[in-house]
Amino acid sequence: MKTNAPRPVHRWPVRITHWVNLFAMICMFMSGWEIYNASPLFGFRFPPQMTLGGWLGGAIGWHLAVMWLLAFNALCYLLWSLFSGHFRRDLLPLGLGALRRDIGQALTLRLKHQHGRYNAIQKLMYLGVLVLGLLLVLSGLAIWKPVQLQGLVDLFGGFDTARYVHFFAMSAIGLFVVIHLLMVIIVPRTLWAMITGGKHE
Ligand code: HEM
CATH class of the missing domain: 1.10.287 (Helix Hairpins)
Structure with a gap:
């Protein structure tokens, strides 16, 4: 219906x-x-x-x-x-011009949060964490099945390097989560919208 x-x-x-x-x-x-x-x-x-x-x-x-x-x-x-x-x-889209503008506004504390529309910094953070997640999965697969997935291990430059990549991708996602939580603390009404759906502004 x-x-x-x-x-x-x-x-x-x-x-x-x-x-x-x-x-x-x-x-x-x-x-x-x-x-x-x-x-x-x-x-x-x-x-x-x-x-x-x-x-x-x-x-x-x-x-x-x-x-x-x-x-x-x-x-x-x-x-x-x-x-x-x-x-x-x-x-999307994520343009350099919008990114420069929004970083400038954030640094001068003028960047507004609008329900239902992500600013360029949010877009960059969310797309970035998706790419990091992919890197984490691929390096994890290389460490998990290094014999079967030899090609993937080689792509990372060896088993040991894949371990470092896995660790640093985890750390970068950890950093994302810390910044993400700070943003939620600064604009707490976004949390309610992520639970109930929320309304566009
Ligand atoms: C206690 C932990 C977390 C809280 C309270 C939280 C809260 C939120 C909120 C409120 C939003 C909406 C932001 C907005 O409307 O401006 C959001 C979006 C998002 N969060 Fe989180 N988050 C948490 C953990 C995570 C983690 C661990 C990840 C991934 C590593 C993540 C990834 C994302 C992504 C990708 C979006 C955008 C979703 C989309 O529109 O497709 N969050 N989060």
């Missing part, structure tokens, strides 16, 4: 996949940190309270199980966004 109700700011597929993604991300981050602790790349370990799985085997179990949820959820989001026009309408 077709209704004349106005289109919400965030339609239900975006809202559901966004919150499922948050749950999956928390599990992936925490279990990933436990796996890292078993063989650290750098001179530090993550505090045990911030990890999931209890030990290496348990953490790998979590990481590989939630990986499927994350991948399925991401696929739903990507396909829906592509075919519904969400990417074309809401996340």
Whole structure:
């Protein structure tokens, strides 16, 4: 049945996949940190309270199980966004001119948030985190199946480099989340819209 109700700011597929993604991300981050602790790349370990799985085997179990949820959820989001026009309408186009203007306005604290329309900085952040997610998945696949996916491992320049890429992509997504949360704290009404759908301004 077709209704004349106005289109919400965030339609239900975006809202559901966004919150499922948050749950999956928390599990992936925490279990990933436990796996890292078993063989650290750098001179530090993550505090045990911030990890999931209890030990290496348990953490790998979590990481590989939630990986499927994350991948399925991401696929739903990507396909829906592509075919519904969400990417074309809401996340594109992203021009250098608009980016320069919006960065200038943000630096002078004049950038306004408008419900239902992303500014160029938001577009860059959201498209950027999607690219980082792809890098994280590809480097993760290379580490998970290095024998079967030798070509992919070579593309990263070897197993060890793929591990570093995986770590830095995780760190960049972590940084995105921190900035993203700060933005939500600055404009808290966006949170309600991401839960209920919200109305265009
Ligand atoms: C507690 C954690 C989080 C909260 C409270 C939150 C909240 C929000 C809110 C309120 C928006 C809408 C912004 C607006 O209308 O201006 C949004 C959009 C978005 N968030 Fe989050 N978020 C969280 C975690 C994450 C994580 C972990 C990711 C991915 C790594 C993520 C990726 C995105 C993306 C890509 C969008 C744009 C969605 C679209 O329109 O397609 N968020 N988030």
